[in-house]
Amino acid sequence: xxxxxxxxxxxxxxxxxxxxxxxxxxxxxxxxxxxxxxxxxxxxxxxxxxxxxxxxxxxxxxxxxxxxxxxxxxxxxxxxxxxxxxxxxxxxxxxxxxxxxxxxxxxxxxxxxxxxxxxxxxxxxxxxxxxxxxxxxxxxxxxxxxxxxxxxxxxxxxxxxxxxxxxxxxxxxxxxxxxxxxxxxxxxxxxxxxxxxxxxxxxxxxxxxxxxxxxxxxxxxxxxxxxxxxxxxxxxxxxxxxxxxxxxxxxxxxxxxxxxxxxxxxxxxx
Amino acid sequence: xxxxxxxxxxxxxxxxxxxxxxxxxxxxxxxxxxxxxxxxxxxxxxxxxxxxxxxxxxxxxxxxxxxxxxxxxxxxxxxxxxxxxxxxxxxxxxxxxxxxxxxxxxxxxxxxxxxxxxxxxxxxxxxxxxxxxxxxxxxxxxxxxxxxxxxxxxxxxxxxxxxxxxxxxxxxxxxxxxxxxxxxxxxxxxxxxxxxxxxxxxxxxxxxxxxxxxxxxxxxxxxxxxxxxxxxxxxxxxxxxxxxxxxxxxxxxxxxxxxxxxxxxxxxxx
Numbered sequence: 001x002x003x004x005x006x007x008x009x010x011x012x013x014x015x016x017x018x019x020x021x022x023x024x025x026x027x028x029x030x031x032x033x034x035x036x037x038x039x040x041x042x043x044x045x046x047x048x049x050x051x052x053x054x055x056x057x058x059x060x061x062x063x064x065x066x067x068x069x070x071x072x073x074x075x076x077x078x079x080x081x082x083x084x085x086x087x088x089x090x091x092x093x094x095x096x097x098x099x100x101x102x103x104x105x106x107x108x109x110x111x112x113x114x115x116x117x118x119x120x121x122x123x124x125x126x127x128x129x130x131x132x133x134x135x136x137x138x139x140x141x142x143x144x145x146x147x148x149x150x151x152x153x154x155x156x157x158x159x160x161x162x163x164x165x166x167x168x169x170x171x172x173x174x175x176x177x178x179x180x181x182x183x184x185x186x187x188x189x190x191x192x193x194x195x196x197x198x199x200x201x202x203x204x205x206x207x208x209x210x211x212x213x214x215x216x217x218x219x220x221x222x223x224x225x226x227x228x229x230x231x232x233x234x235x236x237x238x239x240x241x242x243x244x245x246x247x248x249x250x251x252x253x254x255x256x257x258x259x260x261x262x263x264x265x266x267x268x269x270x
Numbered sequence: 271x272x273x274x275x276x277x278x279x280x281x282x283x284x285x286x287x288x289x290x291x292x293x294x295x296x297x298x299x300x301x302x303x304x305x306x307x308x309x310x311x312x313x314x315x316x317x318x319x320x321x322x323x324x325x326x327x328x329x330x331x332x333x334x335x336x337x338x339x340x341x342x343x344x345x346x347x348x349x350x351x352x353x354x355x356x357x358x359x360x361x362x363x364x365x366x367x368x369x370x371x372x373x374x375x376x377x378x379x380x381x382x383x384x385x386x387x388x389x390x391x392x393x394x395x396x397x398x399x400x401x402x403x404x405x406x407x408x409x410x411x412x413x414x415x416x417x418x419x420x421x422x423x424x425x426x427x428x429x430x431x432x433x434x435x436x437x438x439x440x441x442x443x444x445x446x447x448x449x450x451x452x453x454x455x456x457x458x459x460x461x462x463x464x465x466x467x468x469x470x471x472x473x474x475x476x477x478x479x480x481x482x483x484x485x486x487x488x489x490x491x492x493x494x495x496x497x498x499x500x501x502x503x504x505x506x507x508x509x510x511x512x513x514x515x516x517x518x519x520x521x522x523x524x525x526x527x528x529x530x531x532x533x534x535x536x537x538x539x540x
Binding site: 105147148152153158159163169218233240242250255259 | 303332423428429440484489507510517
């Protein structure tokens with residue numbers, strides 16, 4: 001069942017996911033996949049309805065087999081959390097309990113801080129039908145409730161695992177897209193192609209002048225009064241695209257191609 | 271099929287979710303449920319493999335039936351995005367494309383800012399097996415890539431919908447994300463002209479096809495093998511510029527002007 005695909009990815013400080021009385025093997029598998037997506041690896045089950053192991057779980061895990069292989073099954077929630085220092089309970093609705101309620105985002109930060117201090121953490125997720133009961137919630141230190149559409153608040157269990165795992169992971173990742181190591185996320189249009197560089201302004205202006213002279217030749221600017229405004233708007237449009245040197249060359253080829261026959265035609269007439 | 275459970279929850283500014291060639295009805299249903307959790311309601315499908323409607327989808331939607339009832343099915347992605355102003359493509363891995371890549375969190379902020387300016391937005395999600403192809407990605411303005419475990423980067427499609435929908439919703443929900451102002455700045459270049467609006471995708475695609483047909487006529491694509499790549503790069507370049515409707519009209523005028531004499535010359539020869 002195991003693939004060698006993702007070995008040794010266990011972060012000993014990553015929170016343990018505990019599914020209480022899960023009904024469908026498929027949800028267990030999808031939860032395992034979500035854990036794998038976001039760097040969690042320890043999964044515990046309390047009384048899975050259909051027993052364990054589960055072929056449905058394997059199928060839904062899409063290769064996160066090392067997580068399923070490491071699953072521990074418990075009869076009682078108390079035993080499943082016995083070695084943990086701090087436990088979060090996920091609930092969809094307020095419980096009228098005197099207990100701190102935080103968002104997944106705050107939970108992500110809190111888990112990072114606690115893990116950094118060496119605490120072993122766990123997150124409880126309830127049954128598909130009706131979540132965790134009050135006794136189970138009372139075993140947790142803190143409640144996590146996602147901001148959710150109040151008219152449709154019931155989140156699938158694997159989806160809930162995904163959200164909390166995502167919030168755990170993205171703080172580690174420093175929000176680095178795709179974990180491309182030392183590359184910062186591009187918040188403004190950046191050039192991603194490895195073999196190209198941003199065009200210099202000289203290259204860009206050369207392209208503008210090429211385009212504008214062809215437009216002059218083609219009679220594009222009907223009124224001389226309007227020419228400066230139209231030229232400025234066109235230049236703005238291309239500036240916004242933050243062209244690479246390669247793109248400037250391509251675009252000049254395009255201008256030549258479009259105006260090509262007109263040029264050749266003109267030359268013949270001379 | 272409909273239940274009266276969640277009426278009138280449509281936020282006309284909420285982004286449209288577009289699933290391209292989804293394989294499993296169950297994933298469509300789970301995606302609809304995730305949308306309902308986070309206040310999205312408009313779902314479009316491009317060529318669902320097993321047809322539409324789908325009993326599997328209904329079962330997996332767990333009551334988000336008003337979303338399934340409102341599904342629109344398209345044969346071509348171009349038609350599915352025709353009325354949209356700004357489109358995000360979700361991808362799991364870098365594409366070597368010259369296109370802005372942002373995280374789901376930044377996408378949430380960006381979508382709020384744009385929706386606040388009246389733009390109609392869409393988010394593309396690819397097939398279960400291998401996501402979106404490069405041509406599909408090139409129709410989008412921006413790429414969304416979640417920070418994810420690089421050794422297990424493939425996110426289930428419904429999970430991906432959940433993440434982006436969550437990031438959209440939590441800003442509405444007023445969760446503080448380190449930004450206290452009520453109006454978030456757009457993270458990608460916005461339009462500055464007061465009397466113009468962003469081009470719709472239909473307008474943009476019309477411009478692309480106009481340009482490409484003129485380039486075909488001019489013999490610009492010397493090798494048929496290279497045509498798709500060159501077309502994609504050109505489209506990406508223009509997508510990046512976020513053209514207004516006015517600019518699309520100007521650029522089409524420019525194409526006509528540049529290719530005009532060639533056309534007239536050709537006509538004379540006929």
